[in-house]
Amino acid sequence: xxxxxxxxxxxxxxxxxxxxxxxxxxxxxxxxxxxxxxxxxxxxxxxxxxxxxxxxxxxxxxxxxxxxxxxxxxxxxxxxxxxxxxxxxxxxxxxxxxxxxxxxxxxxxxxxxxxxxxxxxxxxxxxxxxxxxxxxxxxxxxxxxxxxxxxxxxxxxxxxxxxxxxxxxxxxxxxxxxxxxxxxxxxxxxxxxxxxxxxxxxxxxxxxxxxxxxxxxxxxxxxxxxxxxxxxxxxxxxxxxxxxxxxxxxxxxxxxxxxxxxxxxxxxxxxxxxxxxxxxxxxxxxxxxxxxxxxxxxxxxxxxxxxxxxxxxxxxxxxxxxx
Amino acid sequence: xxxxxxxxxxxxxxxxxxxxxxxxxxxxxxxxxxxxxxxxxxxxxxxxxxxxxxxxxxxxxxxxxxxxxxxxxxxxxxxxxxxxxxxxxxxxxxxxxxxxxxxxxxxxxxxxxxxxxxxxxxxxxxxxxxxxxxxxxxxxxxxxxxxxxxxxxxxxxxxxxxxxxxxxxxxxxxxxxxxxxxxxxxxxxxxxxxxxxxxxxxxxxxxxxxxxxxxxxxxxxxxxxxxxxxxxxxxxxxxxxxxxxxxxxxxxxxxxxxxxxxxxxxxxxxxxxxxxxxxxxxxxx
Ligand SMILES: Nc1ncnc2c1ncn2[C@@H]1O[C@H](COP(=O)(O)OP(=O)(O)OP(=O)(O)O)[C@@H](O)[C@H]1O
Ligand SMILES: [Mg+2]
Numbered sequence: 001x002x003x004x005x006x007x008x009x010x011x012x013x014x015x016x017x018x019x020x021x022x023x024x025x026x027x028x029x030x031x032x033x034x035x036x037x038x039x040x041x042x043x044x045x046x047x048x049x050x051x052x053x054x055x056x057x058x059x060x061x062x063x064x065x066x067x068x069x070x071x072x073x074x075x076x077x078x079x080x081x082x083x084x085x086x087x088x089x090x091x092x093x094x095x096x097x098x099x100x101x102x103x104x105x106x107x108x109x110x111x112x113x114x115x116x117x118x119x120x121x122x123x124x125x126x127x128x129x130x131x132x133x134x135x136x137x138x139x140x141x142x143x144x145x146x147x148x149x150x151x152x153x154x155x156x157x158x159x160x161x162x163x164x165x166x167x168x169x170x171x172x173x174x175x176x177x178x179x180x181x182x183x184x185x186x187x188x189x190x191x192x193x194x195x196x197x198x199x200x201x202x203x204x205x206x207x208x209x210x211x212x213x214x215x216x217x218x219x220x221x222x223x224x225x226x227x228x229x230x231x232x233x234x235x236x237x238x239x240x241x242x243x244x245x246x247x248x249x250x251x252x253x254x255x256x257x258x259x260x261x262x263x264x265x266x267x268x269x270x271x272x273x274x275x276x277x278x279x280x281x282x283x284x285x286x287x288x289x290x291x292x293x294x295x296x297x298x299x300x301x302x303x304x305x306x307x308x309x310x311x312x313x314x315x316x317x318x319x320x321x322x323x
Numbered sequence: 324x325x326x327x328x329x330x331x332x333x334x335x336x337x338x339x340x341x342x343x344x345x346x347x348x349x350x351x352x353x354x355x356x357x358x359x360x361x362x363x364x365x366x367x368x369x370x371x372x373x374x375x376x377x378x379x380x381x382x383x384x385x386x387x388x389x390x391x392x393x394x395x396x397x398x399x400x401x402x403x404x405x406x407x408x409x410x411x412x413x414x415x416x417x418x419x420x421x422x423x424x425x426x427x428x429x430x431x432x433x434x435x436x437x438x439x440x441x442x443x444x445x446x447x448x449x450x451x452x453x454x455x456x457x458x459x460x461x462x463x464x465x466x467x468x469x470x471x472x473x474x475x476x477x478x479x480x481x482x483x484x485x486x487x488x489x490x491x492x493x494x495x496x497x498x499x500x501x502x503x504x505x506x507x508x509x510x511x512x513x514x515x516x517x518x519x520x521x522x523x524x525x526x527x528x529x530x531x532x533x534x535x536x537x538x539x540x541x542x543x544x545x546x547x548x549x550x551x552x553x554x555x556x557x558x559x560x561x562x563x564x565x566x567x568x569x570x571x572x573x574x575x576x577x578x579x580x581x582x583x584x585x586x587x588x589x590x591x592x593x594x595x596x597x598x599x600x601x602x603x604x605x606x607x608x
Contacts, residue, residue, distance in 0.1 A: 053447060077447055104360075106352075106448065122338075134540055150444075172337070181340050182343070
């Protein structure tokens with residue numbers, strides 16, 4: 001187990017003259033969640049599809065557990081599993097039928113396939129829905145059957161392409177819990193996401209990609225430290241006090257304060273290249289300063305930088321597709 | 324909290340580390356599924372899809388019945404003096420026409436199916452690559468058999484009396500199904516090659532109408548102008564009809580039968596690899 005789970009160098013995939021993946025160098029170590037963070041159209045899905053042997057790269061190299069994804073595609077396929085961004089099971093079939101079908105294709109006998117399907121449905125809380133067509137499942141249940149289908153044979157590397165996009169907070173938490181258990185059992189996970197928050201919670205390392213290029217790479221901590229530590233969001237009781245509050249925050253935080261269209265809201269970066277601890281201290285001082293000045297605050301929060309802010313910091317421009 | 328979606332079971336699912344851990348235990352993997360077994364499994368998928376959407380059998384039952392009735396009564400009187408007499412000539416031909424026409428649904432079905440995310444999963448499985456398509460056509464073969472049987476039953480009811488008996492009829496249907504299986508690979512190719520379901524339909528019609536009508540299905544080619552006879556003679560459908568007709572009538576025509584088997588082999592050897600090439604290259608989404 002010496003080769004890294006994934007290793008790419010100068011990987012390129014083009015569609016016409018659109019360079020969807022444009023010279024990507026990545027090294028994903030064993031046994032961790034590796035986060036691939038980027039907005040719509042960044043090239044996440046394309047990169048995953050190349051690594052999962054579905055697309056042929058136009059340039060560069062990609063190896064999975066030391067095996068070339070083009071020349072040794074079959075060897076790669078026997079160790080990886082893909083949960084695509086869109087439904088990756090057959091929506092016309094029931095939960096049981098889907099899992100039995102895939103288990104049979106993976107070489108399980110009839111009986112073993114049925115047993116394996118039942119065991120997985122149970123572990124994913126889908127026993128009650130086992131006999132229902134997947135198209136009648138809720139979003140959360142679909143994602144669970146998608147993931148269940150990916151671990152029929154426990155893979156050494158699991159690709160999860162935006163597994164929580166469109167899920168409610170509870171379903172999202174369930175998926176996160178599942179991912180944690182999967183990794184704890186020795187599977188390496190490549191997770192794509194549009195949410196820094198999600199990458200931060202799950203991933204050991206993150207690569208931020210945009211326009212097919214890796215624009216930053218590192219641990220969540222180092223990444224956040226490099227882009228500033230967070231954002232203070234304030235909602236005032238009285239809109240008339242906003243100019244004064246704005247002035248106070250600017251002094252205490254030492255950063256520029258944005259007064260948006262909402263007449264009672266203010267947003268500011270909590271320090272520039274500070275540690276998280278520094279941000280918390282800044283925020284407390286800011287709140288105290290507002291209280292001392294007699295400014296009534298309805299809501300005060302210190303949030304992580306959003307993907308928007310990450311991009312702003314990394315590229316000095318707005319990502320087009322991120323809200 | 325527990326009633327946000329109607330489909331969610333009343334008790335909220337909480338992932339259990341123990342239950343998940345148990346399914347994640349790395350047990351010895353079963354040996355890989357063989358090519359044949361994987362194809363049969365994909366065939367089972369096709370049958371499951373028919374089970375869940377039985378309406379799709381409409382085109383393999385209603386369409387052949389209508390074809391048979393329509394042409395028997397439309398041409399019977401004029402061409403052979405009586406519908407019953409014409410039926411003895413027409414039935415094998417109309418069976419070939421209907422089944423060959425139904426093969427186009429293989430392409431249409433594949434064109435929509437392949438766009439679905441589940442094909443990405445199939446393509447990342449360590450199984451024999453063509454299995455997904457072979458299995459799909461196995462499912463279609465079942466539809467061909469059903470259509471042929473339907474027509475035979477209608478024919479028998481209307482007065483078709485094959486001289487070859489049960490054996491002749493079964494041999495005829497068997498040969499037709501073999502040919503249709505091979506012919507289907509043309510449509511899998513178009514199904515992968517063309518962008519939309521509609522264009523697959525369009526191309527299929529364009530090919531199938533001349534092939535089936537400019538043949539010996541409806542009338543004896545001897546009545547046609549010379550240039551048309553030329554086309555009819557090289558038309559594979561003509562040979563299939565001649566072979567099936569002979570088998571059902573009980574006077575086995577080795578030459579035509581061999582011709583059909585050879586044509587099937589050629590179709591499979593040409594369009595099978597072309598299809599697989601497109602299937603492997605298909606970078607959907
Ligand atoms: N099959 C294809 N043909 C042509 N262009 C494609 C194809 N697939 C992707 N692209 C283009 O490649 C670029 C990257 O797309 P990709 O789907 O990889 O992005 P993504 O990061 O996964 O986005 P999202 O968050 O929306 O899923 C986009 O500009 C997209 O339009
Ligand atoms: Mg994507």
